Amino acid sequence: MINDFIYDIPVRVYFGRDQLKHLTAELKKYGSRVLMTYGGGSIKRIGLYDRVVREIKKAGLELFEFSGIEPNPRIDSVREGARLCKEHRIDVLLAVGGGSTIDATKWIAAGACVDHDPWDFLDWSKWAPVNKALPIVDILTLSATGSEMDCGGVISNPATKDKNGRLDPHLLPKASFLDPSNTFSVSAYQTACGAADMMSHIIEVYFNMNQDLYMLDCFMEGLMKTIIRFAPVAMRKPDDYEARANLMWASSWAINGFINGGKAQLWSCHPMEHELSAIYDITHGLGLAILTPRWMEYCLDETTVSKFVQFGVNVFGIDASLQPMAIAKLAIEKLSAFFFDDLQLKRDFPSVGIDDTHFSAMAKKAVRGDTLQGFKPLRQQDVETIYKMCMS
Amino acid sequence: MINDFIYDIPVRVYFGRDQLKHLTAELKKYGSRVLMTYGGGSIKRIGLYDRVVREIKKAGLELFEFSGIEPNPRIDSVREGARLCKEHRIDVLLAVGGGSTIDATKWIAAGACVDHDPWDFLDWSKWAPVNKALPIVDILTLSATGSEMDCGGVISNPATKDKNGRLDPHLLPKASFLDPSNTFSVSAYQTACGAADMMSHIIEVYFNMNQDLYMLDCFMEGLMKTIIRFAPVAMRKPDDYEARANLMWASSWAINGFINGGKAQLWSCHPMEHELSAIYDITHGLGLAILTPRWMEYCLDETTVSKFVQFGVNVFGIDASLQPMAIAKLAIEKLSAFFFDDLQLKRDFPSVGIDDTHFSAMAKKAVRGDTLQGFKPLRQQDVETIYKMCMS
Numbered sequence: 001m002i003n004d005f006i007y008d009i010p011v012r013v014y015f016g017r018d019q020l021k022h023l024t025a026e027l028k029k030y031g032s033r034v035l036m037t038y039g040g041g042s043i044k045r046i047g048l049y050d051r052v053v054r055e056i057k058k059a060g061l062e063l064f065e066f067s068g069i070e071p072n073p074r075i076d077s078v079r080e081g082a083r084l085c086k087e088h089r090i091d092v093l094l095a096v097g098g099g100s101t102i103d104a105t106k107w108i109a110a111g112a113c114v115d116h117d118p119w120d121f122l123d124w125s126k127w128a129p130v131n132k133a134l135p136i137v138d139i140l141t142l143s144a145t146g147s148e149m150d151c152g153g154v155i156s157n158p159a160t161k162d163k164n165g166r167l168d169p170h171l172l173p174k175a176s177f178l179d180p181s182n183t184f185s186v187s188a189y190q191t192a193c194g195a196a197d198m199m200s201h202i203i204e205v206y207f208n209m210n211q212d213l214y215m216l217d218c219f220m221e222g223l224m225k226t227i228i229r230f231a232p233v234a235m236r237k238p239d240d241y242e243a244r245a246n247l248m249w250a251s252s253w254a255i256n257g258f259i260n261g262g263k264a265q266l267w268s269c270h271p272m273e274h275e276l277s278a279i280y281d282i283t284h285g286l287g288l289a290i291l292t293p294r295w296m297e298y299c300l301d302e303t304t305v306s307k308f309v310q311f312g313v314n315v316f317g318i319d320a321s322l323q324p325m326a327i328a329k330l331a332i333e334k335l336s337a338f339f340f341d342d343l344q345l346k347r348d349f350p351s352v353g354i355d356d357t358h359f360s361a362m363a364k365k366a367v368r369g370d371t372l373q374g375f376k377p378l379r380q381q382d383v384e385t386i387y388k389m390c391m392s
Numbered sequence: 393m394i395n396d397f398i399y400d401i402p403v404r405v406y407f408g409r410d411q412l413k414h415l416t417a418e419l420k421k422y423g424s425r426v427l428m429t430y431g432g433g434s435i436k437r438i439g440l441y442d443r444v445v446r447e448i449k450k451a452g453l454e455l456f457e458f459s460g461i462e463p464n465p466r467i468d469s470v471r472e473g474a475r476l477c478k479e480h481r482i483d484v485l486l487a488v489g490g491g492s493t494i495d496a497t498k499w500i501a502a503g504a505c506v507d508h509d510p511w512d513f514l515d516w517s518k519w520a521p522v523n524k525a526l527p528i529v530d531i532l533t534l535s536a537t538g539s540e541m542d543c544g545g546v547i548s549n550p551a552t553k554d555k556n557g558r559l560d561p562h563l564l565p566k567a568s569f570l571d572p573s574n575t576f577s578v579s580a581y582q583t584a585c586g587a588a589d590m591m592s593h594i595i596e597v598y599f600n601m602n603q604d605l606y607m608l609d610c611f612m613e614g615l616m617k618t619i620i621r622f623a624p625v626a627m628r629k630p631d632d633y634e635a636r637a638n639l640m641w642a643s644s645w646a647i648n649g650f651i652n653g654g655k656a657q658l659w660s661c662h663p664m665e666h667e668l669s670a671i672y673d674i675t676h677g678l679g680l681a682i683l684t685p686r687w688m689e690y691c692l693d694e695t696t697v698s699k700f701v702q703f704g705v706n707v708f709g710i711d712a713s714l715q716p717m718a719i720a721k722l723a724i725e726k727l728s729a730f731f732f733d734d735l736q737l738k739r740d741f742p743s744v745g746i747d748d749t750h751f752s753a754m755a756k757k758a759v760r761g762d763t764l765q766g767f768k769p770l771r772q773q774d775v776e777t778i779y780k781m782c783m784s
Contacts, residue, residue: 002572002637004408009401016396016654180394214621214634215642218614226607242606245394249653250607261641262408 001210003262011149011256012175015249017241019177020051023137024059026175030135031091035064037081037105038096039071043141046185052096052139064088066108069097072277072284073104075157078118082111085134095138095173099145102138103153106171109133122155122164124368130168139177142186143247144194144285146201146255148176156278162365163278178252180244188235192343193285195231195247199224199338200288201254204267207299207307207375212261220259221314226250228315232342268374269295272383275362282352289339290348294389296332299376300325307375308332349390359387393602395654403541403648404567407641409633411569412443415529416451418567422527423483427456429473429497430488431463435533438577444488444531456480458500461489464669464676465496467549470510474503477526487530487565490586491537494530495545498563501525514547514556516760522560531569534578535639536586536677538593538647540568548670554757555670570644572636580627584735585677587623587639591616591730592680593646596659599691599699599767604653612651613706618642620707624734660766661687664775667754674744681731682740686781688724691768692717699767700724741782751779 014022027034034056043049056063066081084090085108095105111118113132120128140148147153151172154165186194206220226246233243253259272295273287300308305324312318312331320327340347349355363383372378378386406414419426426448435441448455458473476482477500487497503510505524512520532540539545543564546557578586598612618638625635645651664687665679692700697716704710704723712719732739741747755775764770770778 002408002634004406004410006411006414007405007407010404012402013399014396015399016394018396019398022398211634213638213641215614215618215638215645218617219611222607222610222614225610229606242394242603246605246607249605253607 002212003264005260005262007258008169009149009172009256009258011173013149013178013252014175015178017179017181019179020055020139023052023055023139023177024061026137027056027061027092027094028059030174032060033062033064033089033091034094035066035081035085035088035090035092036094036096037066037069037101037108039067039069039098039101042185043096046141046182048096048139048141048182052094064090069101069104071100072156072163072281073100075119075122075155077104078107078111078155081105081108082118085109085112090134093134093136095136096141098140098142099147102136102140102147102173103145103155105136105138106133106147106151106153107155109136110168110171119157122157122162122166124164130170133170136171136173137175137177138173139179139182140248141182142190142194143183143244143251144197146198146251148173148178149252149256154274161278163274165274176252178248180241180248181239183244183248184239186238188238188344190283191231191234191238191247192345193283193289194251195227195285195343196289196339196345197285198227198247198251198254200269200285200292202259203292204270204374205259205263206311208263208265209304209307209375210263210265212263216259216261217310219253223250223254223259224315228338228342235343265375266373268372268376268378271366271372272386275366276354279358279362280352280354282354286345286352289343289345290352290390291386293332293336293339294386296335298382298386298389300328300332304376348392349387356388356391359384363387394604395656397652397654399650400561401541401564401648401650403565405541405570405644406567407570409571409573411571412447412531415444415447415531415569416453418529419448419453419484419486420451422566424452425454425456425481425483426486427458427473427477427480427482427484428486428488429458429461429493429500431459431461431490431493434577435488438533438574440488440531440533440574444486456482461493461496463492464548464555464673465492467511467514467547469496470499470503470547473497473500474510477501477504482526485526485528487528488533490532490534491539494528494532494539494565495537495547497528497530498525498539498543498545499547501528502560502563511547511549514549514554514558516556522562525562528563528565529567529569530565531571531574532640533574534582534586535575535636535643536589538590538643540565540570541644541648546666553670555666557666568644570640572633572640573631575636575640576631578630580630580736582675583623583626583630583639584737585675585681586643587619587677587735588681588731588737589677590619590639590643590646592661592677592684594651595684596662596766597651597655597657598703600655600657601696601699601767602655602657604655608651608653609702611645615642615646615651616707620730620734627735657767658765660764660768660770663758663764664778667758668746671750671754672744672746674746678737678744681735681737682744682782683778685724685728685731686778688727690774690778690781692720692724696768740784741779748780748783751776755779
């Protein structure tokens with residue numbers, strides 16, 4: 001069943017080494033008062049901060065700064081950023097960083113246009129409408145979340161132990177600057193976590209028993225092969241431009257909506273992981289890597305095996321003449337080997353300091369009190385079982 | 393070598409069966425005076441004309457019409473369309489048809505904004521600047537040229553025996569309506585020619601010895617597999633929605649610029665074919681199907697064999713353990729079998745009424761007086777040889 005869909009991704013992407021010369025022309029489309037948002041000092045260490053400031057000053061724009069956005073960005077940062085936008089009558093936001101910085105900047109952009117608490121946008125019980133947002137331009141420094149080309153952002157609220165995400169077209173960046181060399185300094189561990197996150201974005205869409213457009217399945221398989229091929233290269237050789245470039249462009253296309261076509265299906269591993277990292281503050285991609293193979297094992301049966309066979313044959317090159325169930329199991333093994341051997345990620349909850357204390361509460365939240373309508377519908381009990389499978 | 397590029401495809405695509413309800417909202421963004429452009433009677437036969445007129449009248453827009461745009465659209469149609477735009481002070485163009493109608497409409501849109509002859513845009517000796525064009529919305533009825541998502545248009549000038557194309561961002565449609573069921577009535581022959589055109593769009597980019605982004609090669613291989621799989625299905629079963637949908641979305645992505653990344657290389661088979669169809673008025677896709685395997689044979693040598701191997705293994709599933717040259721030759725055979733057996737296209741020039749009368753003149757024009765800097769640089773003599781190879 002091929003569903004209708006609307007394709008609309010008007011973000012302009014400047015890809016490559018020598019694109020920053022276009023930065024101020026993009027910013028000037030929206031005004032002269034720029035708030036640059038970023039996280040810690042990494043953009044200073046790689047010289048990016050200085051280059052950006054130089055470009056902006058040269059162009060005669062007024063620059064304001066908001067730094068300290070944390071990984072798994074928090075609602076307090078959004079509140080403070082939105083306050084600064086109002087105080088300085090900001091025209092355009094420039095997010096310089098990875099997905100966390102861009103996600104936070106999206107909600108700052110929306111928060112700047114309202115009088116209420118920005119958390120009201122993300123609180124399921126309120127879900128305040130997003131009618132407007134300041135324009136956003138970004139310079140990406142980490143290939144992972146795809147925030148540079150989508151309209152979503154995930155924010156944590158430590159007070160309520162929530163970690164909520166939301167999509168809204170107003171949040172789509174106007175322009176994104178993707179220079180793979182800005183990711184040369186990303187550590188092997190963060191590169192691995194980014195790769196796991198990207199893989200999961202694709203897997204959440206790919207594992208769907210409603211056959212949509214074959215061409216999109218082919219594209220997803222190509223993206224997964226790209227990540228599997230180049231993430232280990234980038235870990236071994238951090239300044240390998242080809243590897244970094246493939247990972248960077250793949251990160252955008254893994255989640256900008258193109259691969260979905262008309263598929264509508266809730267995600268599975270992401271909601272399960274969000275509950276983890278809301279409590280434990282572990283890196284998102286690491287949580288996904290631990291969860292995904294267990295979730296696959298849990299979902300594999302006679303009704304779903306054909307999708308695992310397609311995955312195993314087309315992504316891992318497993319011999320198509322083997323028995324379907326054997327191919328499926330081998331595919332899960334190969335994915336595990338990719339996550340835990342090639343990417344060298346920790347393989348279970350105990351190794352990352354997670355015990356079973358909160359499983360029941362996390363599972364309840366993950367299914368939003370009822371059922372996660374993903375690849376296989378999961379109820380609280382199912383999610384708890386999957387969490388338990390991650391203990392060994 | 394991975395070159396920089398700018399990705400910017402702001403066209404909004406309404407894909408599916410039930411999207412025409414969005415048509416008038418799109419048109420109204422640009423004004424109230426609509427010129428609907430189309431070719432012959434096919435849009436009336438399938439009921440599309442009536443549906444469109446009904447929607448437009450219901451919305452209170454003023455509708456003007458320009459019909460009779462021919463396959464391989466001619467400059468006289470562009471002139472007349474541009475004249476009508478001026479006479480009726482048209483706000484927005486609605487192209488309903490295949491690539492020919494959309495291509496002509498693009499140049500009508502540009503011609504409507506200037507006082508000079510629209511051919512000046514396409515005459516290499518003049519190349520008048522395109523500074524403006526009326527907004528274009530289209531409803532696609534044939535999967536082939538990708539004009540619905542790119543900014544190019546090819547126009548023939550019978551007076552000068554020229555067939556020239558040009559890209560310009562002003563010509564990009566604002567919105568395209570892609571309903572696969574609007575292609576159910578496309579004949580097996582036109583479906584085959586469209587598939588050959590799409591294959592060629594991909595092959596022109598894929599066959600490049602500068603390794604660009606691996607993920608884009610994967611995507612191109614997926615597109616080619618999609619066309620090879622579904623074109624024969626659509627020929628046998630014209631109302632197979634899945635086949636028509638895959639072909640339709642693939643046609644857009646084969647040429648909207650995404651697959652290019654930063655690759656800059658002139659095309660080879662298209663310029664050679666344009667000279668053919670400028671004189672013989674044969675269907676573009678048919679000419680490409682005849683030329684492509686011969687061009688491949690001509691280009692295959694020790695320096696290029698690796699690309700053919702990649703193509704053969706990843707697209708046709710040829711055993712990777714064979715000798716490279718054997719894989720390459722087998723790949724060309726399989727592509728020929730696709731064109732001439734599966735798609736049932738005529739396999740050489742004599743079968744379509746082309747003799748060697750104009751080879752020399754056409755070859756000279758194809759290389760623009762010097763060299764075609766494609767996959768392999770081709771001089772006039774090379775092109776003549778490839779034309780001769782098409783005689784048997």
